[in-house]
Amino acid sequence: MTGKPERLIVDGRRLDGRLPDELRPLRIKAGILKRADGSAYIELGKNKILAAVYGPKEMHPRHLQQADVAVLRCRYNMAPFSVEERKRPGPDRRSMEISKVIREALEPVLFLHLYPRAVIDVFIEILQADAGTRTAGITAASVALADAGIPMRDLVAGISAGKVDGVVVLDLMKEEDQWGEADMPIAVMPRRKQITLLQMDGNFTPEEFRQALDLAFKGIEKIYEAQKEALKEKYLPIEGER
Amino acid sequence: MLFVSNRELVVPGKLLADEEYQAGEGTFLENGKIFSAVVGLAEVKDKSVGVISLQGRYIPRQGDKVIGIVIDTHPFGWIVDLNSPYTGNLMVSDLVGRKVDVFKEDLGKFLKIGDAVIAEVRKVDERWRVQLTASERGLGKIRGGRLVEISPAKVPRVIGRRGSMLKVLEETTGCKLEVGLNGRILVRGKDPKKINSVVEAILLIEREAHLSGLTDRIKAKLEKER
Amino acid sequence: MKELIASVKKEYLAELASQGKRIDGRALDQYREIKIERGVIGTAQGSALVKLGNTQVMVGVKLEKGEPFPDTPNAGILVVNAELLPLASPTFEPGPPNENAIELARVVDRTIRESQMIDLEKLCIKEGEEVWAVFVDIYVLDHDGNLIDASVLASVAALYDVKPPTSEEWTLPAFPVRGKPVAVTVVKLNGVMMVDAGLEEENTADARLTISTLENGNICAMQKGGSGFFSREEIERAYELARKCGEELRRKL
Numbered sequence: 001m002t003g004k005p006e007r008l009i010v011d012g013r014r015l016d017g018r019l020p021d022e023l024r025p026l027r028i029k030a031g032i033l034k035r036a037d038g039s040a041y042i043e044l045g046k047n048k049i050l051a052a053v054y055g056p057k058e059m060h061p062r063h064l065q066q067a068d069v070a071v072l073r074c075r076y077n078m079a080p081f082s083v084e085e086r087k088r089p090g091p092d093r094r095s096m097e098i099s100k101v102i103r104e105a106l107e108p109v110l111f112l113h114l115y116p117r118a119v120i121d122v123f124i125e126i127l128q129a130d131a132g133t134r135t136a137g138i139t140a141a142s143v144a145l146a147d148a149g150i151p152m153r154d155l156v157a158g159i160s161a162g163k164v165d166g167v168v169v170l171d172l173m174k175e176e177d178q179w180g181e182a183d184m185p186i187a188v189m190p191r192r193k194q195i196t197l198l199q200m201d202g203n204f205t206p207e208e209f210r211q212a213l214d215l216a217f218k219g220i221e222k223i224y225e226a227q228k229e230a231l232k233e234k235y236l237p238i239e240g241e242r
Numbered sequence: 243m244l245f246v247s248n249r250e251l252v253v254p255g256k257l258l259a260d261e262e263y264q265a266g267e268g269t270f271l272e273n274g275k276i277f278s279a280v281v282g283l284a285e286v287k288d289k290s291v292g293v294i295s296l297q298g299r300y301i302p303r304q305g306d307k308v309i310g311i312v313i314d315t316h317p318f319g320w321i322v323d324l325n326s327p328y329t330g331n332l333m334v335s336d337l338v339g340r341k342v343d344v345f346k347e348d349l350g351k352f353l354k355i356g357d358a359v360i361a362e363v364r365k366v367d368e369r370w371r372v373q374l375t376a377s378e379r380g381l382g383k384i385r386g387g388r389l390v391e392i393s394p395a396k397v398p399r400v401i402g403r404r405g406s407m408l409k410v411l412e413e414t415t416g417c418k419l420e421v422g423l424n425g426r427i428l429v430r431g432k433d434p435k436k437i438n439s440v441v442e443a444i445l446l447i448e449r450e451a452h453l454s455g456l457t458d459r460i461k462a463k464l465e466k467e468r
Numbered sequence: 469m470k471e472l473i474a475s476v477k478k479e480y481l482a483e484l485a486s487q488g489k490r491i492d493g494r495a496l497d498q499y500r501e502i503k504i505e506r507g508v509i510g511t512a513q514g515s516a517l518v519k520l521g522n523t524q525v526m527v528g529v530k531l532e533k534g535e536p537f538p539d540t541p542n543a544g545i546l547v548v549n550a551e552l553l554p555l556a557s558p559t560f561e562p563g564p565p566n567e568n569a570i571e572l573a574r575v576v577d578r579t580i581r582e583s584q585m586i587d588l589e590k591l592c593i594k595e596g597e598e599v600w601a602v603f604v605d606i607y608v609l610d611h612d613g614n615l616i617d618a619s620v621l622a623s624v625a626a627l628y629d630v631k632p633p634t635s636e637e638w639t640l641p642a643f644p645v646r647g648k649p650v651a652v653t654v655v656k657l658n659g660v661m662m663v664d665a666g667l668e669e670e671n672t673a674d675a676r677l678t679i680s681t682l683e684n685g686n687i688c689a690m691q692k693g694g695s696g697f698f699s700r701e702e703i704e705r706a707y708e709l710a711r712k713c714g715e716e717l718r719r720k721l
Contacts, residue, residue, distance in 0.1 A: 033524070033555065033556075033609065033610045034522040034610050034612055035556060035557050035558065035610055035611055035612065036555055036610075037297075037299065038297065039555070046510060048508075048509070050555065050609065051555075052554075052555030054554075054555075054558055055299075055327065056299060056327040057299070057327050057558070058327055058328070058329065067369070070327075075554065075562050077553075077562075079509075079526075079528060079551075079605065079607055080528065080530065080549065080603065080605040081509055081511060081512035081515065081528025081529070081530050081603075081605050082509070082511055082528075083511055084511055085532070086530040086532055086603055086605075089549060089551060089565075089605070090564060109254075111270070111279070115327055116369070116370060117327075117328075117369075117370060118327035118328075121554070123553070123554050123555040123562075125553060125555060125607070125609075127509060127526065127607070128509050128510060128511050129511065146253060146254050146280070146281050147281070147297060148297060148298070148299075149280055149281070149295050149296070149297030149298025149299065149395060150280075150298070151254070151268070151270070151279035151280055152254040152255070152279060152280075153254070153255060153270065153272070153277070153279070154254060154255035155253070155254060155255060189255075190255075191255045228253050231253045231281050232251050232253065232281075235251055235281075235296060235452045236251075311472060311474045313472065323472055354475070356473075356474060356475035356478075357474070357475055357476075358474040358475070358476045358477075384474075384476050385476070386476065386479075387476065388480060389474055389476055389477050389480075
């Protein structure tokens with residue numbers, strides 16, 4: 001593992017050449033798995049993340065059913081080969097917390113009362129990680145939910161904002177997450193700018209916090225467009241295929 | 243005011259119309275405005291706007307014809323998988339059409355686990371318990387034929403407006419189809435080649451359900467294979 | 469949880485088999501379309517994604533320093549782990565590997581280990597103290613039948629994709645691999661032997677037999693699965709299929 005770089009921002013550019021308000025390259029594809037009811041694959045910078053949805057379906061065991069609503073279950077999991085030092089398979093404390101906040105980020109957008117006693121399972125697999133996996137996972141998961149035909153009020157788009165070398169930046173990469181001064185993952189229902197996930201660790205002045213929110217909302221708009229494109233792309237007629 | 247055109251491809255959260263219109267299927271209301279809840283094609287009618295979903299699980303409705311698979315038994319009948327979040331219950335008297343003394347007759351002689359059955363949804367209660375019936379003509383245990391499974395959202399295209407697509411499939415091939423609204427379709431016929439043609443046509447309809455001119459294209463394809 | 473397949477469909481598959489036919493029109497000794505992508509995961513030393521029909525398996529290989537086993541103090545370590553991810557099938561539940569995941573990992577392990585495709589003795593750093601450990605992590609992403617063959621293909625492709633770690637303790641010019649073992653799984657459906665079973669065929673079959681072979685036709689691993697049985701003749705037939713199809717699979721690597 002290399003040590004802390006002397007500077008994370010040089011001449012106004014970050015280590016990968018980005019400006020503070022730039023997103024990493026983003027690619028989203030919907031419906032890439034055959035068995036899952038809905039699925040999506042996302043690449044954000046070096047992140048490679050797969051999300052799949054099963055449901056609504058019968059909830060077993062029955063004692064976990066809720067009589068009047070569907071239950072949403074989320075599992076965030078990292079592949080052993082997704083990080084530099086191999087991660088032992090299986091849930092750890094970090095992935096359990098992330099699974100919970102992701103579930104709470106997606107619940108507001110679903111009409112759970114439409115499917116009493118049922119369960120909707122969301123699986124997020126991190127195949128390659130480079131910071132911002134939980135918010136990219138949420139972005140992919142909400143595309144997968146829509147791909148499964150599950151009714152939603154809106155999509156949920158996620159991104160991180162933070163502070164690096166005293167500068168507020170959008171979409172932290174691994175080195176910035178590791179050596180920066182603040183990291184703030186956020187997820188939003190973009191249509192009405194309603195925030196469904198918000199976490200932070202580090203040090204922000206109130207002004208920096210507001211700047212980070214502004215940057216995040218701008219980034220969210222771009223991600224939202226990419227999500228919608230991914231969902232429509234599946235259904236655009238392909239010339240010459242008939 | 244309308245913000246979308248007929249057959250426009252929309253995604254969840256898309257604003258469709260305001261208070262002047264009625265909310266159709268696949269939509270939700272927020273502050274009097276109508277939004278799409280699903281990925282699908284907008285359907286604009288005279289005074290209403292809905293969205294035909296292009297994906298999604300089957301939700302049982304009274305009167306629906308379905309094809310189920312028996313997954314469990316109980317003393318008075320069977321639990322049937324409907325390719326849905328909710329299973330169906332089939333009482334033996336609703337299959338056989340008469341009262342059955344379950345202590346004298348072995349239910350296994352009517353239906354076993356793994357059997358497929360054509361049934362009708364008799365009733366869905368407020369707790370989503372689904373009662374099936376299969377005693378009428380044309381319903382009951384499936385004894386042979388080719389079972390195809392597609393996305394329930396695409397089944398209306400296999401039927402077509404006023405049954406037009408179904409007619410094309412049956413008349414050009416001589417096969418008979420039983421279409422379950424829950425995405426399961428039974429194809430029966432004498433010629434295995436013709437059955438294969440129908441199955442391929444059904445899968446093609448599933449892939450291209452969102453495109454127009456489908457009925458004509460399927461008709462042309464099947465006639466070429468005749 | 470078992471896959472749900474209607475009896476009428478199983479009967480149809482059995483009838484087709486008795487005519488030497490299959491539901492997707494394939495021949496009994498024909499594999500589905502195979503696509504292999506290498507180097508898909510940058511954080512792994514080697515990786516591959518295999519698509520076998522609609523089945524998708526991803527393998528990541530990571531090299532780490534570790535202690536050797538006491539009985540082989542100057543040899544590197546091979547560890548194979550498989551995850552039947554819940555996103556790959558409605559019948560896979562989250563949790564620690566179950567008997568199917570463990571069997572899959574161990575069959576792939578034996579194929580790689582017994583073929584000696586990795587020269588483990590070249591992976592010694594300091595005898596008795598430190599060696600290189602090769603972790604092969606099999607990630608099943610989409611289950612449409614024949615996970616074993618897909619996993620072996622992906623694992624071998626990933627091992628050949630390995631770029632040595634940037635470390636002082638790495639002194640070899642390249643990752644020491646040689647030879648390409650392949651696994652061919654044959655199922656018996658209504659008495660008929662066929663390769664590369666799709667999901668419905670796999671769930672209708674009486675039993676399966678996996679035979680891993682080397683270039684010279686030698687067998688390095690075998691595994692019978694399922695609750696049916698095979699006769700001597702059927703096992704001979706399975707070996708013939710494993711040799712013939714194995715050669716075709718090897719050409720894809």
